[in-house]
Amino acid sequence: MGVVAAVFLIVITLFLPPLGVWAVAGCGADLFINICLTLLGYIPGHVHAFYIEYVYYDRREQAREGRYPAGPAPGVYSDRVQTGGRSYGTIVQPTR
Template identity: 55%
Template sequence: MSLLADVLLMFITIVFPPFGVFIISGCSVDLLINIALTSLGYFPGVIHAFYLEYVYMQRRDYGIIEPFEPAPGVYSDVINTGGRQAYGAIVVEETIVA
C-alpha cells in the first residue's frame, strides 16, 4: 500500500473502527473483537483497531522471519504475516551449497 492508502485507512478507522479492521483482516476473530470493543465504547475500539493496523503495517514493511511469532492479542494470520498469507502455496526450501 502507498502512503495515501495508509492515511485513508487511518481516517476510515477514526470514523468507524470495525470497517478499518475489516479492510486489513477480512471477516475474522479480530473483527468480532473490535465490534465488541467498539460497542462497549468508541475509544477501546479505536485503540484496538490502531494496534492491529500498527502490527499489520510493521510486518508488511519489514517482512517476516519464518517461523513468525504471533503478536499478542492478534488472532488473524493476515495481520500477523503483514498480508503475505499464501493460501494453498507450496513452499520450497532452497539449499545453498558452498
C-alpha cells in the same frame, strides 16, 4: 500509493473502527472483538483497531526488509495481519 492507502485507512478508522479492522484483517475474530469493543466504548475500539493496523504495517515492512518476527503478535488472531498481508507460501521462513 501505499502511503495514500494507509492515510485513507486511518481516516476510515477514526470514524468507524470496525471498518478499518475489516479492511486489514478481513472477517474473523479480530473484527468481532473490535465490534464488541466499539459497542462497549468508542475509545477501546479505536485502540484495538489502530493496534491491528500497526501490527499489519509493521509486519509488512519487516517482510519487505527481509526480517522476520520471532513470534506472533499478542492479541492478533488474523493470519493476514500476522504476516503483513503476505501468505506463508510467499515468505521464506528463516532456518535455524
